[in-house]
Amino acid sequence: MIACKQVAKALAHSRYYELPWWRRIPMFAHIKLCVMCGKYHQQVVDMQKGVHDYLVHEDVGDVEPQVHLSDAARKRIEAALKQD
Numbered sequence: 268m269i270a271c272k273q274v275a276k277a278l279a280h281s282r283y284y285e286l287p288w289w290r291r292i293p294m295f296a297h298i299k300l301c302v303m304c305g306k307y308h309q310q311v312v313d314m315q316k317g318v319h320d321y322l323v324h325e326d327v328g329d330v331e332p333q334v335h336l337s338d339a340a341r342k343r344i345e346a347a348l349k350q351d
């Protein structure tokens with residue numbers, strides 16, 4: 268199993284959906300099995316997933332107007348995700 272530190276590093280430096288599958292699979296296995304860091308990293312993954320889903324819907328153009336983020340809000344979220 269990969270180490271907690273490797274999971275933290277991978278999630279800090281890239282979004283999980285940008286990682287190749289051979290890095291994603293051991294990372295998800297770790298998050299599911301590790302009681303130490305799993306809960307925290309699951310939240311990070313869920314947040315990244317939310318942003319990713321939103322960006323996909325925005326590209327397709329089917330985002331409901333009432334859930335539209337302003338450019339400033341989106342940049343804030345993106346900046347927060349990129350923080351180490």
Ligand SMILES: [Zn+2]
Binds near residue numbers: 270274302303305
């Ligand atoms: Zn861990």
